[in-house]
Amino acid sequence: MSPLGHSACRSQAVGVGRQPVVVLDPQLSHKNHADIVVAPFPDPIGRDAIIAWPGGVYMQLYWHRTPPSFAGLQTVPENRVYVSPDRADDFIRDFGAFAQATVISDDHKAPGIEIGRPGDVYRRVRMDSQFGKVTVLATDGHLPYPYGRETAGYDVGNLSETLMKGKAAGANVVIAPYSVAGRRAAMVQFPGGFIAEIHSDADK
Numbered sequence: 001m002s003p004l005g006h007s008a009c010r011s012q013a014v015g016v017g018r019q020p021v022v023v024l025d026p027q028l029s030h031k032n033h034a035d036i037v038v039a040p041f042p043d044p045i046g047r048d049a050i051i052a053w054p055g056g057v058y059m060q061l062y063w064h065r066t067p068p069s070f071a072g073l074q075t076v077p078e079n080r081v082y083v084s085p086d087r088a089d090d091f092i093r094d095f096g097a098f099a100q101a102t103v104i105s106d107d108h109k110a111p112g113i114e115i116g117r118p119g120d121v122y123r124r125v126r127m128d129s130q131f132g133k134v135t136v137l138a139t140d141g142h143l144p145y146p147y148g149r150e151t152a153g154y155d156v157g158n159l160s161e162t163l164m165k166g167k168a169a170g171a172n173v174v175i176a177p178y179s180v181a182g183r184r185a186a187m188v189q190f191p192g193g194f195i196a197e198i199h200s201d202a203d204k
Contacts, residue, residue: 047063
């Protein structure tokens with residue numbers, strides 16, 4: 001669905017892309033080893049393309065004929081990227097070079113409760129980039145519902161209040177709040193099926 005209300009060509013990969021990102025040079029992704037799975041196509045205000053990073057992470061790129069100007073967000077959402085342990089380093093290297101990302105933390109023994117497996121550990125890498133925050137979750141793929149289906153995490157000032165507002169608007173809390181590693185988090189499914197992680201600092 002496009003908020004611009006326009007139609008364009010649709011391929012098999014359209015719809016699997018993550019949050020689209022604005023770029024100034026669309027060739028940079030190709031230079032950083034991304035596969036172009038949908039070649040650039042026009043839209044009413046610019047052009048779009050869909051690429052794939054190592055580990056099968058799809059991303060939609062778009063660029064405008066007139067550079068956009070938006071007010072800054074109060075908090076920056078995070079992309080949540082699930083990859084296999086074998087491809088995690090490749091994704092971090094290639095996407096990191098493309099997005100000029102900085103690795104904030106790399107925990108090879110992150111608590112498994114974060115992926116629905118209390119008692120286990122896994123690798124979690126947090127990055128900060130010019131496209132926002134990215135959390136890389138390197139797992140064996142054996143994930144209980146709804147883990148692995150969420151692609152975004154949202155930082156809020158007060159998790160309890162946010163969940164109350166969400167439920168009033170028709171959202172369902174599919175993972176009750178829990179606290180770990182300095183973060184209090186929950187999983188929410190919104191009408192239409194969209195699943196997101198929502199979190200705040202553990203002491204809020």
